[in-house]
Amino acid sequence: VKNIAVLTSGGDAPGMNAAIRAIVRTGNYFQLNVYGVMYGYRGLINGEIMKMDSRSVANIIQRGGTILKTARCKEFFGYEGRQRAYEQLKKYQIDGLIVIGGDGTFKGAFTFSKEFDIPCMGLPGTIDKDIDGTDYTIGFDTAVNTAVRAIDKIRDTAEAHDRLFIVEVMGRDAGYIALHSGIATGAEHVLLPEQPTRIQDIIDALQANERRKKLVNIIVVAEGDQSGGANEVARVIKEQLPHFDTRVCILGHIQRGGAPTCLDRILASRMGYAAVLALMEGKHHNCMVGVVNNQIQFTPLENAVKASPRIDPEWFQMIRILAS
Amino acid sequence: VKNIAVLTSGGDAPGMNAAIRAIVRTGNYFQLNVYGVMYGYRGLINGEIMKMDSRSVANIIQRGGTILKTARCKEFFGYEGRQRAYEQLKKYQIDGLIVIGGDGTFKGAFTFSKEFDIPCMGLPGTIDKDIDGTDYTIGFDTAVNTAVRAIDKIRDTAEAHDRLFIVEVMGRDAGYIALHSGIATGAEHVLLPEQPTRIQDIIDALQANERRKKLVNIIVVAEGDQSGGANEVARVIKEQLPHFDTRVCILGHIQRGGAPTCLDRILASRMGYAAVLALMEGKHHNCMVGVVNNQIQFTPLENAVKASPRIDPEWFQMIRILAS
Amino acid sequence: VKNIAVLTSGGDAPGMNAAIRAIVRTGNYFQLNVYGVMYGYRGLINGEIMKMDSRSVANIIQRGGTILKTARCKEFFGYEGRQRAYEQLKKYQIDGLIVIGGDGTFKGAFTFSKEFDIPCMGLPGTIDKDIDGTDYTIGFDTAVNTAVRAIDKIRDTAEAHDRLFIVEVMGRDAGYIALHSGIATGAEHVLLPEQPTRIQDIIDALQANERRKKLVNIIVVAEGDQSGGANEVARVIKEQLPHFDTRVCILGHIQRGGAPTCLDRILASRMGYAAVLALMEGKHHNCMVGVVNNQIQFTPLENAVKASPRIDPEWFQMIRILAS
């Protein structure tokens, strides 16, 4: 391996820049040429490729977003698109590719690596933390801390008014942000896609709280919860408890931005560093770099799929008890 | 004046606790008894009144919300309600009242002071900064900084994806949060209640930006803008520019909470201190304490109404130029 | 077990309040009486003990410090002190004790439990993360993120002036804060107690950087590094490189305060919850509750000592490469 390329794809996640920096500098240190591809697979197809060096990634470790930008790209799902991408790589004599993104990104890389015999490495960059083969994904810790600080602020005003707040956090298929931010802010209820929601139970609990004069309640809802999101939960609750002072807050895209936390920066740095080494050593080609039990671990790209739910049921018991 | 009471009313605003602290400690220092009234006028009517001392307000200067809680109270708009409130004051021999809130709060205090000859002082506590007689209101600087930090995060992800974001900030009747946060985040457009919005102009400008490859745009919309808020603006834009990657973010109640900024803590401290002195000296009874050109200034409560728009038109010119 | 007590001891750490909250609420949920002991072992000896309930710990999960306060206590190292402590426990019929602190705290608890047959549980609360039997300690993640954000700010001004900054972070015996904050901020060098420091190597590297026009450098030094701390490192560097614009920053106690991160709140909540369950079930008495590979794990208090260095040498290689 002499010339490698890196791209970010899918939804952006804080820490992606730290990963790019690690890849460029590790590559340069070991005498590789490192190319940055703009706009994910779309830029690969269109040849938006530039050479990077140590200076290109100076002072970005603390920046949210991704300097390589990202995009979703339908063309890369078709053979023709991938062939054009391959031609671009040939043009630059790139013989190793690192993609940072989620399971869709990995699926593309897997197919691509099979078809054109280009070694690909994946880095899990998604705030949702729902990829098999790693305990953490780049961006999750930052996103959940952003959610926690936002909900702390909401609690200030909830306490001032004795209000019920229904806060929607990101997580279409996975409830980790909701679960972690809910526990960390002392939320009274947490609604997740991984577990059926019985709104009636919540309404009963709210009424029980009311009887003991506890009027401040926070419900954290993952956007992918089957209940239909915060607005729908609020609608049902207002119908049955019209005398509650109920408000909705949808945190939205603030969860994607901001300076990454220490954990995300280190995670991204380690993964980027390991990916380049793996490309060079040739031992774990076409794998995703994960961190499991604080050790780097490689998972074949075809297995680095959306994780099936793995939330310890005892955590739900704990939420109930700690918010009591 | 020997016994004074303080309450917070209307929407909560960060810095209210700093004001309560200043009132209690200044009162105590000058040998007054200071009572805290819970839940605004409602608690005054119901007698939710407690004596406070230096310890009651220890370590609260940095807390969002209000330890006295707040509520809206219809009863106080009727004479009977105010009479019951007056009886509570008599019971505690309270001969001076300080209310922290917005123009509705002041209106109630004005009527009350007339009817029952109780000297009242008002402190402007509202994140909207739209009260005549003061340059700043308690909570505005914190709310606008919260909005700025949130929009900074949104810009990170907007830049990563070349997206158009429409961000709604608080401000039902006044656009100061939108105006200030818009300038401070380099927003391309700012929509305010104080000024008619021509969405067609915005669409034209977005298209002009597109022609020069500027795809990242942020539009800050005050909730009270005549266009109908961020969702409605987004709907119109999506209709005309369906190929734009357009997203909406409604910041909501996070703008009300959080530790107050330095400015809000000092403002609240100075106002609380001045209000107690004014009650004692008897010179500015039934006034709102404001800060104008960095000097304490008193405005009769009946004049401390929602300010008419006073936004310098040159600022709009500046926004356009700086985002160019 | 029917009546349990909790105390915090040694240096304070953010997240201790989240642990106290979890202990009180879990205890109450299972019908235990929970007592809070003020000022650590000193308050235990002096009988500064109060009953706590759900309300006592409302709205504290997000607060730094410890509502139970903490202190170092020599008397508890003597038998007489411990006997007086035991008498206090008897007075309140307390039959289980949870202590939150570091290895000194655990040593005391271990001796105490042996002598008086009181089941004790330990929770690792220290920003230094240097306790055997757990991957994380309560407070570390918050402290290191505070350090990271501070060093980010220092880098802003270092970049503006082309300066060399030597930043001292906490860590008397362990360099985890220095190591993690150094990697996360892209520090050029990290000096730790766990590893001998050769300042001459650093000076050589600084000169090499100077030759390639890289004048901004950040060196993170753990306070316990053998070099003698940031001031001493600066003295030596200034002597040999007098033309460098060298500044020192000692972050100090800001690293102990502030709202805990999500990770610390969840860690503290899980540990507090598990400690109460363990007391009730009687299976892991006189153990420290740790989290290893994300699972609760119990370590006998006598083994929960300061961890021997366990820093992966590859991390140092990575720091060198990523800052290149």
Next chain:
Amino acid sequence: VKNIAVLTSGGDAPGMNAAIRAIVRTGNYFQLNVYGVMYGYRGLINGEIMKMDSRSVANIIQRGGTILKTARCKEFFGYEGRQRAYEQLKKYQIDGLIVIGGDGTFKGAFTFSKEFDIPCMGLPGTIDKDIDGTDYTIGFDTAVNTAVRAIDKIRDTAEAHDRLFIVEVMGRDAGYIALHSGIATGAEHVLLPEQPTRIQDIIDALQANERRKKLVNIIVVAEGDQSGGANEVARVIKEQLPHFDTRVCILGHIQRGGAPTCLDRILASRMGYAAVLALMEGKHHNCMVGVVNNQIQFTPLENAVKASPRIDPEWFQMIRILAS
């Protein structure tokens, strides 16, 4: 005026980038060429000058530091240095110069403008807020908020341990940061250069607090206070009150960095915008742009000197009362 240049000089201050952005974009909007000068006057002499456009200043409004870097430059104090600077300007046909910095920066610009008939505008960029002719300087609000958040954290740990903390903040000649951060954090004492410090009074007050069991005390000291800074204050106090648990914290350069607050961004934007307009209109050449009572105001550069103390004595009374 057709070609203008901008530079930052002296100590950096958050918000300088927002000013640079405003100058470049306003200049471009009005068809001026705008040049950026690196490293202040040193770069002017050495010809480190580059053309800037809208893209050069994209996405910097929220960044601390200054993208133009800054330096102190002795040569510019001599005629020869200024002549070389003038030759550089001639080379680029630059006929207007905007300098962002403190009073030293303005003094240089004033002499330069006299000697070579180059119209110069000054923008007050210094965290110290001690320039005549403006109520605020770029960077002050950010610096003081950084100090406030840091002292909030210190208070957390002070409360946990019943400690006395002596916190040193920046301000060599002016105590505004100390004064504002002291009030905003409820500091028990604030020591400023503008006012003689009697440590004995402080010691008496600490003893009085001790008698009423108030053991947590925070003293904020400006680095330029005659007492000799936090370490010296601590030394004297420890001598006389050895039983106090006394700690020192010197906040240092973290106060210079970080994302600017909303106020600093708007201030810098308005000033930069106004400076370009003034250059074009020719009305206020060789003036500093200030904001007084929220209006733009121009002060001849020779009068824009370090402000004489203007701290309202009532504020000291207020500090004493509010911390009681």
